[in-house]
Amino acid sequence: MTSASRPPARRLLLAIILAGTAGLSGMATAHAADELNALVWCDHTDPALIEPFEKANNVKVNLKTYEGTGAGLSIIAQSRPGDWDVLVIDAIDVKRAVDQNLLAEIPADALPLADTFPEVRMEAQNAKDGKIYAATEKFGYNTISYDKTKVDPKDMKDLSVMWSDKYKGRIAIYDYYLPVMGLVQVGLGKKTAELSEADLPAIQDKLAAMKKVSKQVSEVTASQTALATGEVDILVGGGEWITAALSAEKPNLDWTVPDQGAVRWAQSIGVMKDAAHKDLALKFVQYILSPEGQARLATSSCYWAMPANKKAGDHLTDAQKTALRWNDQAGYLAKAQLYPAPNAELDKKMQDAWTDMMQQ
Template sequence: MKKLMMTFLAILALIAALLLLEWGLTASRAQHSSQKGDTLTFYNWGDYIDPSILTDFEKTSGYKVDYQTFDSNEAMYTKIQQGGTNYDLAVPSDYMVAKMKKAGLLAKLDKSKLTGMDNLNKQFLNQSFDRGNHYSVPYFWGTLGILYNRQKVNGADLKSWSALWSERYKNRVLLVDSARDILGMTLLSQGKSVNDQNKADLAAAQGKLSSLMPNVKAIVGDELKLYMAQGEGDLAVTYSGEAKNAIEKNGDLAYTVPEDGSNLWLDNLVIPKSAKHKQAAYALINYLNRPDVAAKNAQYIGYATANRAAYEKLPKNVQNDRAFYPKQSVLDKLQVYQNFDQYWTQKYNDAFLEFKLGKS
């Protein structure tokens, strides 16, 4: 009986020990989860990061990533402004950074928590939309240019935006559906700025743009790169990243930036003021700033990296591709879009809408 009682007590002690161990592990996991901030919600453009990078980040950091996407800066702005969903990291373009900052939607960055900033190309820091980079970190960059089929168009004829008005391109040109870009390239063809806020200049640009209509085959959105890859257009005004995607599908295509200048666009990493997991956001920014990670990401995306150290790790044929990594003489002529107030935004939109109605 005594032996049976001792066995029973030993079993009870073992059970108690196991329960205590389980409680300790649960508490440890809970504490670790709390320290790591649970799940980071990353709000980005579709297919704008190598998925394996997020997987590797989760493994090395302990954070989980909820990757959500948007298809326009305006859609992203509205969702963050409404505040219904928590976003910890987002990727607005240049002018949208200024708009979000003005609306009080962004958290000021704690530079002491950022690493790898020295890896970034100074060319893309301290831009007008965020002097001092107090709210944003450059991610990818690119240009607006002309994508063309080398079998049907002589690239040497595309040194100026005005070349698009040539009669030889009747019903052969595709345009990206964007007021700032299309009016901007028209203003550049007249020696003006993409940020022009002069009524007479805008009226003159609108007049010149209307004369382009006979050459315009279609005004389209994301499907533009597919149309060009399939040979449904001979020339297109589009973004360097979209051009890169089309060229990968059709080797007859090439991309150029006219010598009279263009738009320099920058997509940036920002932390919304409403973010609940800021430490996790800093961790992902720092991970993306690593040269090896940024180079891998650039290879997957096909866009130009803003990370100088990552650029140096890219294959030589990529580094020397002047369509996507232009010479300094071209870079010096690029202009970043300024954030227009409501009045000028509407003026540009109305002018572009009138132009589009002429196509319908």
């Protein structure tokens, strides 16, 4: 699996339930004028997000969820031109979709760019040759989640906690090599964008130390469950997408961006070039990027994360903003780095290093 086809690393317990409930029906039939077809991530399936748009525009939004850019592009490749109107995609993979001629240009004046956190406009990813093809809609962090009643929160401010003996046997590691190896790179005081083969020995040493002090290395649902049930007290690779939605029922769970930083992820939304309903698709994109749409997307039942539009804060409760660390974003964004983006050769070596760690 290449970096471009990695699975989106933001899936909560409800994703398993929701992923199978939002499939498109009747795709082989002719498109109705009052229907919109969107290929999305699970956070877009929340009725609280979709129904206001449907009612306001007298339209039915048909949603199909997918995990991983490779899977999404495969669905598109197996579909007819015009089958899809809207695409939600990992922000760092927008270029891949543009290179395949899948996304339509979006006029800059049709987007609330001035209201977007500058750090997540991501022009280098969402635009090409001065043309905008997608807009960041939501972002968050792969960082440290923890039970603040079981650990010293001050210890969570240093990424060295990932390999510290202090919490031996009380740590879960999210089983996804890119963000976790990115976190190790950050913890070593280096840039994720500069990660090279020369960095792998030092990263492997820390991975071995992490495995030694961890209780488990597990996928997202098992990791979240372990933290929520008290099987572990720390989750390496977690973040607001793990704990924020549980803040009301599990106030003991928390997350932070350590002093060295964290790894930032982002998702973007765009209009398909062959969309059968381009005007309606753009209207949907504009709704999702509006302050109201952003607040609903940020607190979707599938997973919570930060909205890209700063004005969404006017539509979030104080408790929601606290769970999302709204007031800490300036510092978090300044410290966070994007996922490593290795070429195919380095990606394979990183996966091999991860496999070696898993087998220890």
